[in-house]
Amino acid sequence: MGVKKIIAGVISCLLAVETVGCGSTGGQITSIRIGVSVYDQYDTFVSELIEHFNEYASEVSGTADYNVSVNIDVYNAAGSQTTQNSQVKAMLQDGCDIVCINLVDRTEPVTIIDMAEKKNVPVIFFNRELVEQDLERWDKLYYVGAKAFESGIMQGEIAADIFQTETSADKNGDGIFQYMVLEGEADHQDAIVRTEYAVNTIIEHGVQVEKLGYAIANWNRAQAQTKMAQILTQYGEQIELILANNDDMALGAVDALKAAEIDREQWPIILGIDGTDVGLAALKSGEIQGTVYNNKEGQAEKMFDLAFCLATGKSLEGLELENGKYIREPYTKMEGSNIAKTE
Template sequence: MGRKYLALAGALCIVAVTAGGCKSSEEETVKNIKIGVTLYDQYDTFLSEMMTEFTEYAADKEEESKVTINLEILDASKSQLTQNEQVKSLIEKGCNVVCVNLVDRTEPTTITDLAENNNVPIIFFNRELVAEDLERWKDLYYVGADASESGTLEGELAADAFKENAAMDKNSDGICQYVVLEGEAGHQDSIVRTEYSVNTMVEKGVETEKLGYAIANWNRAQAQTKTAAMLTQFNGKIELIIANNDDMALGAIDALKASQIPKEEWPGVVGIDGTDAGLDAVRNEEMLGTVYNDKEGQAQEMLNLAFAIATNGTKENIPLIDGKYVRTPYHKVTQDNIEDYENKQGAVD
């Protein structure tokens, strides 16, 4: 099956095999199910790649089970109000289950109330809501990974590189001078990834000094602009750039390429997600490493859970924690094991 990367423009309806999106039918049986999805931002690279995997797994599941799976995937364009309306619309169209990539993790109440009042289960994914909110109703679930683990592994990547490569310590003071590119201000994943990455470096014996940080909202272009400013501000003092995701790490690399700094004098750059472009940067020795966020595993687990819910099937083979959570592990990616993860991505090509 060829990889079908999505160009999600506006509200995109993807339908496997049959037309009709999420429109209900009196003749519908377990042989025809409807799954709605709403994304916080269709232009998020990780989400786009995850949705490609999700649609391909849905097609595979359809062929295996002989159940028609209709998908409708919508973009909330970073608006919680828009997302609330999308969930309402998907429920009204008769979706058996709705998968929600929350815009604002602290504001799921409208969605959970809609779900409970209409008895339509919700699978939240990738952007984790507050634990107490997931307990509001029995048919709320979460599929994703542990942000603290990603920060820990990113810190290990950075610490190992600093200890093994003396050239990273530009001023030979034994201290790693670093800057941070953070996602959204106040967002849990941003805070946790930053905290755990730096704390892990210290725990692994690397003394650190924070020179500065910038909010780049998970965005490559914003990260390029912010990094360029910090390169000027700190004028050769930066030894490490810690980015909360690969897109921002790549933005830092774009800024370095546009600067007058020779590549051998670049600060080290580490990221999180293991996107296609992020893996390319590791292979090209532009990034020290990235932390692989298992989009294939998350897509498959979310599809399996949604399918089980929609068909009233068993959840016995789904690795639910406390009956609510499915968590996939992160993995460190460096030059030493890059081929393993490129092969993983190519497995569905």
């Protein structure tokens, strides 16, 4: 079927009802199978989230009073919605009790929903939020993630604070923050929302801004480096702020500045979003000045808890679902002074 499995883990777990917040069920269940498809295995945030998902499944083993064998299969859709649809079809044919989907195209979930509904297999969408109306198409559809606008607001707050407290940020001394944006995807809601709220928040905090330009880099570090290199030839030292929709693109900007052999003192302020391991390392080293921590650990754990409850037929009461559908983890501003919060 052209489906390539990138991770196939079989985890024998002794899972506690108390651990996952599930109620009791009368049926005798000895094993469950969880299928996962990610839009791109090379997306740093997504790969770290899935790594923790598997780690958490292993950690909770041995904490229960009944045995359940948990099989987790993770697939890479490699940026193709058609491939992802085929992967879900294969998961359902393989007998998965629950599927967790990191959508390639957030506007095209209908094929997956219809296939799952026919098999009566619940679906948890995560990280890339689908349209609300699509999530209402069936009562066994869920979403785990965060609110994109919150990250934009926090990124904007970091930027405004830096401009107002660090005189060196205004390199030309004109009282205006000249900025450029590295956007995730064309017409992608998360990218649009993160950018819009970041810029509006800077303005609301009394900082004048001037947009020099923007580039679509598809959440990708290498693409961001290429785009940033091109932008440097056009704007050079005029750039005082780079708003990147994620850490990978922020680091792509860092790579471009290094490749151009620009002195660190002349770099613009660079801000990311997600708080990936490499992003936080760059924050510690001072290569970027801020990021917004997207709680991948909390999302991974709650997604597993929800998947386990759904697959075993246990109550969802302890999972604190918003509107019976959503689990959201809050963002956290990350600057040099509070980076220890994630350690």
